[in-house]
Amino acid sequence: MNQPRERWSSKTGFILAAAGSAVGLGNIWKFPHMAGQHGGAAFTLVYLVCIVVVGMPILLAEFSMGRSTQRNPVGAFAKLAGNNNWKWVGLLGVASAFVILSFYSVIGGWAIKYSWMALSGQFAANAATPDGPQLAYDAFISKPVEPILWHLAFMGMCVLVIVRGIKSGIEKTSKTLMPVLLVILLILVVRGLTLEGAGEGLRFLFEPKWGDLDVQGVALALGHSFFTISLGMGTMITYGSYLDNKSDLLRAGIWVVVLDTGIALLAGIAIFTAVFALGQDPAGGPGLIFVVLPSLFPLMPGGTFFAFLFFSLLLVAALTSAISILEVVITYFIDEKGWGRVRATYTFGGIIAVVGIFISLSFGNFNIIAPLTDLSFFDFMDGLSSKYMLPVGGLFTALFVLVKWGVPNFIEHMNVGSSGFPVPAKAVMAAFIVSALVVVYIIFESVIDLFG
Ligand code: PHE
Secondary structure (H helix, E strand, C coil), X not given: CCCCCCCCCCHHHHHHHHHXXXXXXXXXXXXXXXXXXXXXXXXXXXXXXXXXXXXXXXXXXXXXXXXXXXXXXHHHHHHHHCCCCCHHHHHHHHHHHHHHHHHHHHHHHHHHHXXXXXXXXXXXXXXXXXXXXHHHHHHHHCCCCHHHHHHHHHHHHHHHHHCCHXXXXXXXXXXXXXXXXXXXXXHHHHHXXXXXXXXXXXXHHHCCCHXXXXXXHHHHHHHHHHHHCCCCCCHHHHHHCCXXXXXXXXXXXHHHHHHHHHHHHHHHHHHHHHHHHCCXXXXXXXXXXXXXXXXXXXXXXXXXXXXXXXXHHHHHHHHHHHHHHHHXXXXXXXXHHCCCHHHHHHHHHHHHHHHHHHHHHCCCCCCCCCXXXXXXXXXXXXXXXXXXXXXXXXXXXXXXXXXXXXXXXXXXXXXXXXXCCCCCHXXXXXXXXXXXXXXXXXXHHXXXXXXX
16 A cells, blocks of 8 residues: 555656557547548638637646546545545546547557558559458458457557556656657658648648538537547546646646647647548548548559558557547556556556457447447447547536636646736636637537437
8 A cells, every 4th residue: 555656757757648648549540531521621610619628727626636636536536526426427427438448449450450451562453453452441340250359459459558657657658659650650741741632632631711611520529629638527626636746737738738639639730631641521421531531542653651651550559549538447446446557557447448349349240239229339429528528628627627626726736837927817717718618519419419
């Protein structure tokens, strides 16, 4: 028990770990396909507004709750509330971690497979026939065994990082991989921008055509702002709980948001310049990067190399996020249940891996939830977490600051360790109210959507 809590070894280490959590499949896989299907630039703009208005206040609330209590999300809510009434918000977060990681890891596994396919020249072979890339994708994801093995490999990587703890596990991995991610992304952006016809792609991403934006797109952008900054399930409470009082939380928050948004936009540039230059449809949906891109790489000079870089980028991004999801569960069991890190990591890594097996099978012909709904288990878990669980968690985090912890207490704590940028309490209160109202709207839209 009474071992001192582990700590990040540096401010940069913490920022890179938190940014590593934020930058993930959400930036490289989800954002581009959502923008592609919901009006490009119009979607981008709504997304940017949501990140600043809704995301930033909740991010800072989570950092502050973690640091001031030095606890996992469940313990943090209980300690600050002084009773057990709010604890379930933290528990909802731990539950969200199970839901998200089980499908996240399946896609992480695909990234390993696709890196390998890129390297071994299979994209060129598949692209020889017009439907080749689609058929190859459909055949791969619906196989009963192979994608499960890649998913298990990906979960194995997460477990290997998490057993080593905060400093030598999460921090070291993020410090090594985040710079790699940026370099790869910049190379891909330059490749995209130097393709003939790249301007079309830029216009699609940055020149809004408002007519293209639908209500569903707005709700999607709002929900995605939680997913992409890893909010609403206590990831940032957990990471904040390993901080000491010397870090400037506002500064760290700004870094995380800037890196997350910058990287999503750069990924969008890399992808849409190629998609438009090579005359493809941007509205490819979730298959955009697994079907459209594999058909494009063989057409560009150096395609094999760039394809390999792209899928390695996806893998790196997914891994630094997946570890942050697993850490929420592990920190909870260490803090609240007195478990050892190694035991907790193997146990819950194992349980999540098993759920993931059923998610993977739902792309083929075994859908475990078929008796309950027509959705596949994958779509169900994805929708459940990003449309309901994270927004509800985020809403209650904002309400918690407003009605229980109190904005003045929050500000006082947030300013510990900062060089003293004075944040007016009224403005902060307004930010949380707006944030909460917006989230109520997202949840409302999702519920309407469910019954409509
Ligand atoms: N932010 C990650 C991404 O964009 C996903 C994530 C969600 C990570 C919730 C942690 C918690 O891919």
